[in-house]
Amino acid sequence: MTGPLSGIKVIDLCSVVSGPAAMATLADQGADVIKVETLSGDVMRHGRAASPGFSASFVACNRGKRSIALDLKQPEGKAILWRLVEQADVFAQNFRPGAIERLGFDYDTAKARNPGLVYLSISGVGPSGPYAGKRVYDPVIQALSGLTDIQADAQTGRPKMVRTLVADKTTAIYAAQAVTSALFARTRTGEGQHVEMAMLDAMLSFIWPEGMSPFAIVADDTQSAAASAHDMIFETADGFITLGTVSNAEWQGLCGALNKPEWLTDPRFATQAARSANRQIRMLEIEAVLKGQPSAQILAALEAADVPCMPVRRRREMLDDPQVQHNGIVTVMEQPGVGAIRQARPAARFSGTPAKDPSPAPALGQDSAMILSEISYTETEIGAFQQSGVIAQHQA
16 A cells, blocks of 8 residues: 555544545545445435445545445444454544444443544534534534625625535544644654544634635724625636736736726725725626637736636536646546546555555445454454345445
8 A cells, every 4th residue: 555644554433525535535545444334225325326336426535445344333333443443543533423423432431442443523513512413414503603694695785695515524634633643743742632623623624814804903803804705707709717916016917908098996805905905896897808808818918917717617627727737636537337437546645655646435344354353363364244234235
């Protein structure tokens, strides 16, 4: 195995997106991630599946892992999981608060059996508090965190969702980084620890730098956030582009490229502070100029003036974009039971310990027998587990 986490063993008891995506990052970086599923499998296996048991979302969040399917209601199933946990470096779960304790695999019990274990708990809003018992998915966190307010319609003020699972995936990134930090700390102390990650906390951290800037200064917290402005997508004569200016030099370049020298002395736009205060008006005036010109002509003029700009790509167009192709970020792998499938390779590139190329997601329980043999169960015991329904019998 390759990658900076080669030699690290992870027991992944997570389902849906946030936890599985976090553990997929660790798998990309070389960890041996064992996905522990129920006998019916992760619910994400079955949503809009291209092939039975393999939805595109499931593959993306579980690539490079191995799967064992256990009935944790049976004592033998729990005994198997404990043997896995006792030999692991990382244990990850994203049950609702209280569920893992009822199952008997809470942090204190796990720590007693494996003091070096890094134990990750992902929850919706945290382990306690007024909302802790609620069922939580990505849109709930978008609504609660204020992200939908940032996305609000410029004309009506109606809050809007981001139409991708941004809370789930942001949580996954924070969680993967936190686990590796805890593993690094273990090299100094020899001790594992409990890493708790709430999707709500992750989203607040994510939006804070600019999304909460109107409320950052406590002495000035009576002000309200400015109404949502233009979304920085501009219609042209034949499509859409995006552009943006931050510095005075970029603004001057924009005015020259669009042949609008009068904007340079317009008091509404003369300074960075004025341009920020009049952002909506400024954006609408820019769009009025752009609507009558073809995208290629405008982009060429803006690029010559060193103004940040790009065409707006549809998702299918993005796949053919020359920079995307140059970076090699989109790869094609063979997923058994499905065929050729596109994946984004790991974003981070390591010069000394290169991450793995994307590899297939496992079928439900496909590695059960191998994993059990690795933790010293005999063929007779494995056969008995299959007969009694403690583990799923994978059909190739």
